[in-house]
Amino acid sequence: MTGAPYGRWSPWNAAADGVQVDQLISIIHWFMLVLFVGWGIFFVYCLLRFRSRAGHQASYALPAGKMSKYAEIGVAIFETVLLVGFSIPVWWRYKYDPPKPDRRQEVRAVGEQFAWNFHYPGPDGKFGRTDPHLITASNLLGVDFDNDPVAKDDVVSPTMHVRKELPVYVRISSKDVIHSFYIPAMRVKQDAVPGMEVPVWFTPIRDSDEFRAAIAKDYPLNERFKEKMLRTTMVSMQKYEKGGETIAESGQVISDEIVEKLKTAGTTTVRAAEQDPIQVVCAQLCGANHFKMKAPMSVDTEAQYEAWLKELTTEPQLDLE
Amino acid sequence: MSTSAAHAHPGSGHAHGHGHDHGHPAPGFWSHYVFSTDHKTIGIQYGLTALVFLFLGFCLMLVMRWQLAYPGQPIPVIGGWLPKSIADAGILLPEGYNAFGAMHGTIMVFLAIVPLGVGAFGNYILPLMIGAQDMAFPRLNMASYWSFLPGCVVMFASFFLPGGPAQSGWTSYPPLSNIATSGQTWWLLGMVFLITSSLLGSVNFIVTTIHMRAPGLTMFRLPFFVWAQLVTSFLLLLAFPPLEAAAVLQLMDRVAGTSFFMPEGLIISTKLLTESAGVFQGYSGGGSPLLWQHLFWFLAHPEVYVLILPAMGIVSEVIASNTRKPLWGYKSLVFSVIFLGFMSFVVWAHHMYMTGMGQAISIFFQATTMIISGPSVVILTALLISLWGASIRYTVPMLFATAFLPMFAIGGLTGLPLGLTASDIHLHDTYYVIGHFHYVVAPGTIFAVFAGIYHWYPKVTGRMMNQFLGKAHFWLSFLFINGVFMPMFWSGMAGALRRQYDPLMQLHAETVQGLGVMTSWSAWLLGLTQLLFILNFFWSLKAGAPAGENPWHATTLEWATEYTPPRHGNFAAVPTVHRGPYEYSVPGHAADFVPQHEHA
Numbered sequence: 001m002t003g004a005p006y007g008r009w010s011p012w013n014a015a016a017d018g019v020q021v022d023q024l025i026s027i028i029h030w031f032m033l034v035l036f037v038g039w040g041i042f043f044v045y046c047l048l049r050f051r052s053r054a055g056h057q058a059s060y061a062l063p064a065g066k067m068s069k070y071a072e073i074g075v076a077i078f079e080t081v082l083l084v085g086f087s088i089p090v091w092w093r094y095k096y097d098p099p100k101p102d103r104r105q106e107v108r109a110v111g112e113q114f115a116w117n118f119h120y121p122g123p124d125g126k127f128g129r130t131d132p133h134l135i136t137a138s139n140l141l142g143v144d145f146d147n148d149p150v151a152k153d154d155v156v157s158p159t160m161h162v163r164k165e166l167p168v169y170v171r172i173s174s175k176d177v178i179h180s181f182y183i184p185a186m187r188v189k190q191d192a193v194p195g196m197e198v199p200v201w202f203t204p205i206r207d208s209d210e211f212r213a214a215i216a217k218d219y220p221l222n223e224r225f226k227e228k229m230l231r232t233t234m235v236s237m238q239k240y241e242k243g244g245e246t247i248a249e250s251g252q253v254i255s256d257e258i259v260e261k262l263k264t265a266g267t268t269t270v271r272a273a274e275q276d277p278i279q280v281v282c283a284q285l286c287g288a289n290h291f292k293m294k295a296p297m298s299v300d301t302e303a304q305y306e307a308w309l310k311e312l313t314t315e316p317q318l319d320l321e
Numbered sequence: 322m323s324t325s326a327a328h329a330h331p332g333s334g335h336a337h338g339h340g341h342d343h344g345h346p347a348p349g350f351w352s353h354y355v356f357s358t359d360h361k362t363i364g365i366q367y368g369l370t371a372l373v374f375l376f377l378g379f380c381l382m383l384v385m386r387w388q389l390a391y392p393g394q395p396i397p398v399i400g401g402w403l404p405k406s407i408a409d410a411g412i413l414l415p416e417g418y419n420a421f422g423a424m425h426g427t428i429m430v431f432l433a434i435v436p437l438g439v440g441a442f443g444n445y446i447l448p449l450m451i452g453a454q455d456m457a458f459p460r461l462n463m464a465s466y467w468s469f470l471p472g473c474v475v476m477f478a479s480f481f482l483p484g485g486p487a488q489s490g491w492t493s494y495p496p497l498s499n500i501a502t503s504g505q506t507w508w509l510l511g512m513v514f515l516i517t518s519s520l521l522g523s524v525n526f527i528v529t530t531i532h533m534r535a536p537g538l539t540m541f542r543l544p545f546f547v548w549a550q551l552v553t554s555f556l557l558l559l560a561f562p563p564l565e566a567a568a569v570l571q572l573m574d575r576v577a578g579t580s581f582f583m584p585e586g587l588i589i590s591t592k593l594l595t596e597s598a599g600v601f602q603g604y605s606g607g608g609s610p611l612l613w614q615h616l617f618w619f620l621a622h623p624e625v626y627v628l629i630l631p632a633m634g635i636v637s638e639v640i641a642s643n644t645r646k647p648l649w650g651y652k653s654l655v656f657s658v659i660f661l662g663f664m665s666f667v668v669w670a671h672h673m674y675m676t677g678m679g680q681a682i683s684i685f686f687q688a689t690t691m692i693i694s695g696p697s698v699v700i701l702t703a704l705l706i707s708l709w710g711a712s713i714r715y716t717v718p719m720l721f722a723t724a725f726l727p728m729f730a731i732g733g734l735t736g737l738p739l740g741l742t743a744s745d746i747h748l749h750d751t752y753y754v755i756g757h758f759h760y761v762v763a764p765g766t767i768f769a770v771f772a773g774i775y776h777w778y779p780k781v782t783g784r785m786m787n788q789f790l791g792k793a794h795f796w797l798s799f800l801f802i803n804g805v806f807m808p809m810f811w812s813g814m815a816g817a818l819r820r821q822y823d824p825l826m827q828l829h830a831e832t833v834q835g836l837g838v839m840t841s842w843s844a845w846l847l848g849l850t851q852l853l854f855i856l857n858f859f860w861s862l863k864a865g866a867p868a869g870e871n872p873w874h875a876t877t878l879e880w881a882t883e884y885t886p887p888r889h890g891n892f893a894a895v896p897t898v899h900r901g902p903y904e905y906s907v908p909g910h911a912a913d914f915v916p917q918h919e920h921a
Contacts, residue, residue: 006815006816006832008811008812008815008832009815010814010816011816020743021744021746021747024738024741024743024744025748028737028744031737032735032737036727036731039705039727043708043726046708046709046713047708047723050644050712050713052713052714053712057712057906058710059906060647060905062649062650062710063706063709068702071702072695072698072699072702075698079694079737082691082737082741083684083687083688083691083741087742087744088680088684088687090743091680091683091742095680096680112588132586132588132593133593135588135591135592137591140591176496176589177494177495177500178496182750184816187746187747189746189750190675190677191676191677193611194496194586195610196584196677198677232828279828279829281818281827283749283751283818284494285490285494287497288415288416288488289415291415291824292823
């Protein structure tokens, strides 16, 4: 896979089944181009050749010829191939071929105005009971941590942590209005309809480190960078030090203080990347702050995932990272 | 059938057979210009009202495009004029952005394009094209306009509510729309008026076309414009009632605590909705948000064919008269448009692929969606082949009509990846969708509408529009409209989502922000270009060259009225039709056209 993760055509495909979606899109667009160019050549030829001019008369007789009929039949056959050969098998894979329960990561993704929350079942692999009457600002999914023994090891987090090369099975629902669970890089999109729980699954094949390395840029330390820092958390992609003192470690979040220190040290640019290059966004209008509804998704190596789990105490709690 | 058409004047109650007004008293100002039952006056009323709303709907988007290009910056000049529910210190609010977005879609579809294509062109031209003196039910026609106008007033007035107008998309999906501010209630009431207007109109069009054709005007001698209007009317008649019913159901959910679209257990801001105060307290739940989607899209898909079919009809007439030869494949055009109309009722759920649809249903809708592309391709191809062997006059209407063809092709082709579920996973709800449907309606239908205005203006006003201004309007519009919509396919492919107040909030959309700026500038320049049209439209009323009766040397009956502009009654005598609608360049004839009603 070449090029930048995010550009002016499809993002990097970071999911095992995503390549099939991309293949179909690609084939369709070549087909569209062939049709448009074919029609276009005929069109422009006619516009020029049959323009009104002295001595030129239109012909009453209509052109005979079977070309258009054959073209029509050709288009119909091709579309049938696209449907039967590509779209149906891919949809089957997305809807009817889930990863086996013994080899997948489970998570519930619950949308609300305007955030995603992720409910992990913990080591016992079972989701604890939820009750809407238990919902508070610090227990947004109403997990019955106190009374349900199964819930004791559950984790609720605003970040989605998944492991590279392990299928993840996401149960999607909503508390209030229709949202839509969408991760561009994973080629997965599913409406979160209140009253329904719909599963999706995908297997990440690239981790967040690879994304960060690929989108890293040398940012000039100017107003524009400061504005970007207001929107997104940026991390340094290399170590910066001056006179034996470390200004920023590789992987450290860049704060205003670090920017000032870098400027003082005579540095004009910083090699940085977004801390969360992969995001779960909301693809269905859900209210005024629909545009802000996003959650970071961290695709971790095994070691990184274990480290995240260790950071959480053994007491079930809201992960406030 | 055709002999009775010469004598049937249900509802009009005045002497027939001639266009002169003697025989009954001249109408007063109010009956002549306001509460008129004359299809031509009603057509003009629809046309002018719709053009005003087309402009307003466009302006809403021009404001939104500032926020999209320069997020968080105050809108120049007019920022301070916007109400508090829409903007703060000149900066568009997220609520305001969503409100303008919802109303842009609503206004363009229901208050502009359909009233232009059907209410204006249909009303004015159809009776003339079939040699009738008026519609079958003139008073019903008046009722149709006077149901439309209150709908427009309600929609417009909703902008001034404290909570702003509707802001849940033109699609109004519950539960969001159910819990939205009062603007949504006004939207629903407005829709009831607008839908009623279309239902009244569609009945009229169907009866008129079937029963009031001039003698000799068999169905297969009808201009394609009339076929397109006939099929459109069936779409309106059969598809709108489920939406009108759904609008009433949503209204009941909002004001009467019913649960048609509300599942149980909704939690708004950490509290169960049923335990909050207000109209939802005690609602039972058990409803389905997807039910609304089915009812909405059952209308809204045929609705998009209501948007395009009149345009195809207009373009066909303009192409025929400016190529000086018969349209190619008249029968294929007619059978295709009928098949298209029928198929449009069985594709609706392709708007719902991402709702959790299984394999069987998705195969059904993908198959019907692939099938429906067939007749569209046939119609486009027939119009393309009609250029072969022609003698093309590049009049201003012809410029717009020929441009329609590749623009509609782009719109139609980009529907293909959206119509298959697997590719739709990536593209649904992105800018790709916005690019797709706008290509069909904007450089598609709106260009066809311009073609129609430039083409029939001489008939309606007796004057020609200015050629130079018309050509400038065309070329600049063509350039800028492609500048607006072409970049959207790249933005959408990059994953940039629609209905996003601040496009810089999502990482994958940051990279295509430059394309968004290009779209915005193209849109503003497109807006300025329309001033050429507005100037031309009004200036030509007084100062345009006199048109004469048939300036385009066209064959169809609307050019054979007794007077230009036509007066009440339209024709000196009911015409008799002797031939098909496109007898141009007939061998053995001195003139390069033989009108339909000319004696053999």
